[in-house]
Structure formats: structure tokens, C-alpha cells
Amino acid sequence: MKIGIIGAGLMGSGIAQTVAAAGHDVILSDVDVDRARKGIDGIARQLDRQVKKGALDPARAAAPLARIAPAGDTAAMGDAGMVIEAATENI
Secondary structure: OEEEEEOOOHHHHHHHHHHHHOOOEEEEEOOOHHHHHHHHHHHHHHHHHHHHOOOOOHHHHHHHHHOEEEEOOHHHHOOOOEEEEOOOOOO
16 A cells, blocks of 8 residues: 655654565655655665664565655645645644
């Protein structure tokens, strides 16, 4: 199932990592695609730390990253089976 996540901050990125690790494709969206990419970069750093500690095999670390696509808006989520909102509450 494809899952959309609105908000690529700490919480949204954590949800994206967990969902992708469970084998689902993820569209990670934020106010612009650069912020979504920063969220994915944070996920990559977290997975890299786990690999360096020996807690995660490098091949298993790469798989979730391959399942996450950044988006600058929610239009890319049109075919998602579920959307999770984790956006900031700041106006």
C-alpha cells in the first residue's frame, strides 16, 4: 500500500521510516520539496547510525530509503491508500 505523510519534521520522518521499513511505499510531503528531502536526509542519517552501531545490516538500511519519495505538496498523494498528517501546528 502507498502511504502519504504530510509533514517531514521529526515526527513525520519517523513515521515515514517506520512505514517504509514495514514494506510500504511512502510519499513524504512538506511545504516544499526541499524540506521533504531534508526529512529523508534525516532518515538516512538515522539508518546510517544504526548500521555503524552494528544494529542494522547495510542492505536492510537501504531498502526503506528506496521506498520514500519526497513531494512539495499533497497532489502526489492522489493514489495513496492512507494519508497521515504530522504537520506543525504553527500558523
